[in-house]
Amino acid sequence: MTKKTTPAKKTQVAGYNARQAPINARLGHDELIALYRDMVRIRRFEERCLRSYQQGKIGGFLHLYIGQESIAVGCVSVMGQHDHIITAYRDHGHALAVGMGMNEMMAENYGKYTGCSKGKGGSMHYFDPTRNFWGGHGIVGGQIPLGVGLAYALKYKGRKGAALAFMGDGAVNQGAVHESYNLAALWSLPVLFVIENNGYSMGTSQDRSSAGPSLAERAEGYGMNWDIIENGHDVLEVRDRVAAALKLAHEQSLPSVLEIRTYRYRGHSVADPDTTYRDKKEIEDYKATKDPLMFCQNQLLAEKVLTQEIIAKIEESARAEAETSAQFAEASPFPTADDIQKDVYWEADNPADRKSQGALFFS
């Protein structure tokens, strides 16, 4: 069964230049370099994760974000202190972007007690509420209603913030996503639905999974603002366009659907041999022309913001940071058998304040 396609509506005005947008034009050298550095750190961390996975140190799934770094870094860089973020299982990039440490992340992947979720969640389930990061979710589309809930809570409490709820191009076909769109639009909730469109959901290309001219345009049916960010590899373009939607959320409590075009270099997860559904050439072409790190590096080199020395330093320190995290994870203890039944019920973990009676656990 194949669908008929009509070309996507152009959302970008002619002559648009993301670098010149006010939100980017005012960036100082340090801020520009920080954007680049954050993307490099994500990539080197994940490359180190891959090695650990291959050494059998990491179990289960490992979904790498390599190729998509500009999105997490761009989005988080325009978030304010009352903005919140939630995403799916491909969560390493968002976690590093919000400021989580490589040590706690790598330790989580190793299933260690020093991990961000004490080794209970694994790579797909990172959380850091202190940084407004609400996970890391394994069920496709399952996090999107929660994102709406974050927005609802912000509005309820009268805080001037918004929620960014990330999903993939495959997740848009879950019923919960559509129900969420309706609630957000109906109740004017300050939420940005951010679709990281990397072209594939596992081995299924967007064409084979999704009807309609574009994913973002589905927002029309709900009377919601939407935008397609074609150059998702350009961290500055991501910043500018996401900031515009964020402004709508902050100032008018309006939701948006943002579709950001991007690409993943690795298989769906490390277990996917990635040999059946796309050409190697497609990957190579993207890397050669649109790699987010390379694109940013070239731009900043041309502007003389970056120099070869600075790049080398950033590289060296990102690699060292990732290596240290692997050593930290390796040296950390596993949880103990007693930990298995901790963190299940608040009351069981806080026996002094327990109000209910009766057995909570069974055997």
Place this chain on the structure above:
Amino acid sequence: MPVITYREALRAAMSEEIERDPNVVLMGEEVAQFNGAYKVSEGMLAKYGPKRIVDTPISEAAFIGMGVGAAMLGVRPVMELMFFSFYSVAFDQIFNNAANLRYMSGGLVNCPIVIRGPANGGTNVGATHSHTPESIAAYHPGIKVVVPSTAYDAKGLMKSAIRDNDPVLFMENTLLYGESGEVPDGEYLVPLGSAKVMREGADLSIIGHGRAIQLALKSADLLKEKHNISAEVVDLRSIRPLDEETILASVRKTNRALYVEESKPFCSVGAMVAAIISDKAFDHLDAPVKRLTSIDSPAIYSMPLEKLQLPSVDRICQAALETLK
């Protein structure tokens, strides 16, 4: 007899049924072009084409519900859940629609659908991907539940499930897909609702389902070797319909029962079986029916800890010894 894997046995069953009945369709995420996330359907698209082997979007509620609707009109859909855990996305379609249609229509409507996929822990995929909902599913009158533990049963039960006129939830296991066993060439059926005595014994009955049976067989070997205990092992194979007679006959013979399963303890299949035994074979029991399940918490990710959380040969032997005290 030819030896094939559990995965190949499932594929053979589905292929034979697709060839036999033009109404049988296999559908699910990545089942066609990608050859299945766990390669159960490998080669089937090439062989049977895109009308019979269909890739779906990630829309469990819609495609399972669509299967239920199509079943009403005589299609016999075999719906793959990449992980059985994703059944909860389609919960309403399965337990409100598929389970109740026949009843609410006063018997006018049938729903011959198979919903299949792996339901197991032990691969460190975390709490969201490690659900074992046998008892939750079997709780619902109108639903049948099957859990094969060997390649032979995987094939014979799958063929019966596809021919069944009621909705069948067929729970597989990623850790068993690669396990081999003897499977005869060609047609045979294992009826739903027949348990199997996997090993005869005299001192206690270890009853269970799914991969726990493989562990129970190893435990029975060890119990013999180290303690000279003769354990009978009974594999339910089908949870609903349930072969009460085989369970009760075994308990009447050994006078002791241990139920082993990977699910959580609350209202588990073992809890149901224990109730049946105490109801119908109380006078034959020399000890309370013992149950061994996963430790009662969501599935932990951490690799060595997940091993501790799940039933193991060690834990089964220990439980058996306690039953015999």
